[in-house]
Amino acid sequence: MMRRSHVFAALGLIVLILMPMLTDAIGQASLLSLVTRALIYGIAAASLNLVLGYGGMVSFGHAAFFGIGGYVVGILFQNFSDETLFLGLFPGTNQMLITVPLAMLVAGVLAAMIGALALRTGGVQFIMITMAFAQMLFFLFVSLKVYGGEDGIIIRKVNELPLLNMKDKATLYWVVLAVTVAFFLGLRQVINSSFGAVLAGIRQNERRMAALGIPVFRYKLYAFVLSGMGAGLAGAMMANAMRFASPDMLHWMKSGELMIMVILGGVGTLLGPFFGAGALLVLESTLSSWTEHWQLALGLILLVLVLGTKGGLMALIGKVWARK
């Protein structure tokens, strides 16, 4: 069983690495940018899943971290191209080695602030309070005229990496893929670590963990910050892939979309969020090219999936797997 899953993982990775050639060969070059976006959304959804699936904290405000990641890249680029200083202090940059870590840092700090307040509540109150913080950030950026307001920031040129031609779609894709794989391995490490075990313990029975002398609040906050950083990473990569950052990335509908991806793929599974992100994007793209009433079809498919499977796509895959 273990062996077979390893073979499948290797096969999957090879397909992903060869994706630019494959999409070229079948004459669907735009599929590559779809896969690029799916990987990035996968990172965001998997980050959300760390708190939602493993930690039992249903955050409805992860768009805040996703969006702030995007805006860090956008704002730095705008200051770079205008040769102005951010807040009159810092110069901008277009170097990905600076922008992306900085985006994660900013998202992490934001997550620490929001988490410190939001984690005082639980259950549905936690859902709503995280949403409220994200909405506040949304309204802040909508009214920030310097950075495009509602129209967003156009990032005319994608961030640069040394030695690479990032303008090339395939190169950008491979960079995103490398980031995704690194993120995935890191996430797996976290979940399989003792930290992950404690987190799962807190989800199952918070009181018992507290009785065992574990500082529950601090553990939850760590997880929340890590998760926020992951979403910030995704936002920064998305701003690069789309060369655009806008308040749309911060809207509560985006938080909802990330949540849908997690649930669709499988809550509390490692790969689920990636499948969920891919499935949702492919469905949207394919259905909307078939009919202008694609939302009706999408709604029906989601409904059938959730009624027919328990545990999303991963559960479905598991069933098929077991039957073999």
Next chain:
Amino acid sequence: MILFLEQLLNGLQFGVMLFLLAAGLTLIFGIMGVINLAHGSLYMIGAYAGTWVAAETGSFWLGIPAALAAAALTGFAIEALVIRRLYARDHLDQVLATFGLILIFNQGITLIFGRQPLFTKLPAAFDGSVEILPGLPYPTYRLLIIAAGLLVALGLYLLINRTRVGMLVRAGATNREMVRALGVDIRLLYTAVFGLGALLAGLAGIMAAPILAVQVGMGEQILLATFVVVVIGGVGSIRGAFVAGLLLGVADTLLRAFLPGLLRQLMTGPEADALGIGIASIGIYLLMVIVLLVRPKGLFAVGS
């Protein structure tokens, strides 16, 4: 002073609308434990069905029963076909399923009524305004909304505190498992509660139709504020929904109306405006954060 009174009335009217929507949502949530994102769709269906019947028959008053019936029937259908299969499931599955329902209803309405917003005529008797105080004319229709909302609140109060069904509802909100264990036909109760929630959403829809834009997606625009009311009031508490609805309506209205002006007197320049508008638009969220930090379960927490 007269301006302040008028704004207070405006806040009251907005609060009553929020209450009508939140009352159903908080019951469904508190008693059935179901997160129903499609509650806004029921509001939209009420508005469309009511407007259509009103336009066909020429009478706004005939639109009201039509709106109630359409919303309640849709509610029953949703409950029987979708929600009933999800009681035992995770909240998150309910989120995904009801999100799917939103997409289906929005596109369904587009297919039936087209993409153009509909026109709803005010009933002739409530077309104008009445001078409730010297120098304070107020739209009659808004007074009607306030009256209807208060009546519904009274009705719900009596239903919940004075009837057997109400007793079950209260018991269900406090301890769901216990009610089931006592041999109550919980399924019937759930269907009734869901239907009642849908009915109230439909009523809110048709009441709002003459003053808002009747368009696809109108439910999602008010859904968030409704959830905020439910959470501030305390999940499962009708009283909480009433107090929180009015509180939020009044706070939102007064912030929008007076904060920019107040700040302009304290500070100078465009910063005052920017800050004032900023705080006003995030006002309801800020209020919720503050309430939850002080009372993590809301103002009128049930079962604690």
Next chain:
Amino acid sequence: MKKLLTAASLLALTSLPGFADPVKIGMITTLSGPPGYLGEQIRDGFMLAVEAEGGKLGGVPVEVVVEDDGLKPGNGLQIADKFMNEDGIKLITGIVFSNVAGATVPEIVDNDAIYISPNAAPSSLAGADCNPNYFVVSWQNDALHEASGVAAKKLGYKTAVALAPNYQAGKDAIAGFEREFGGQVTEIFTSLDQTDFAPEMAQIRAANPDVVFQFHPGGLGITFLKQYQQAGLLGQIPMVLSEPSLDGVILGAVGDAAIGIKGTTHWAADFDNAASQEMVAAWTAKYPDRPITTYAQQSYDTAKLIASAFAKTGGVDDMDALRAALKSADFTSTRGNFAFGVNQHPVQDWYLTEVVAGAGGKPEVKTLEKLRENVGDIYAAECKM
């Protein structure tokens, strides 16, 4: 992948057996959600021009491929990518909203395809970032609201209350109005997700200005006008609006609440030039239940512009020739005067209109007079092209 084949393209295919493949034109627009009617108007306005020529534009058979962006910038970008890379489309149009345009247009023009905007014209693409592959047939935001300022001044008003949502386009609207109005203005900002304008109505009544200017597109505008009437302000305090707050669909949804309101526009359905009359007649015949709006007119003009270029170039094979042909704007616009400025945004006239009770009891827009002539936009100066 199966494509959405429109009736006209089928017509083109069947009526021209054996001829060369039709030229594909991509249309990315918003068809779902509350603003879905805007995309519908844009699509149908464009198709009206294509159908009038029997599936051709400028004698060249065309196939219009339409996809819904769902008001998501990412979806717009994805569709553009697919149009260009898989369908080999060189000419794209249709975007309704600035934020979708912001994500999508740079990708299109960088891939050496041409984008012609029938509506969205963000200022970020009008100035230093102007591009030879980017044309705007509608209008630039600032010019639009300046016209309302001119109108209010001309009508002799001295004090005004100006209202708009607290976002970029809203702030631009109020700034544009103030620039030309010159009188005393009280600014009130609303919120994009607002459903109740009662607080603002009370503030307007308290301020008691000579005139109210407000910019609330789509559903917000409907709500605002309804509540303005219900608050008893209609008829007491006059109102001047820019065209997106007063389109035919909004008029239909607010009913009598709009009568007496003054508007400014670059086009109205009662224009007496032949091109406009032909378009309005064709629309009324095809869609008797739906009013024609400026969105449809802008899109119709876009199609006519493409037709004029195709008549010279015969298609999209020579892109340089196509750009030159488009730039010359050698077509009869339904709005009369039309030319492109340096930044390939329109230089056009603006008109004062009034909403009056129409023949069938429904309110109609009546053109009163020309306000400004040959107006471009303030960003053109920054464009080095």
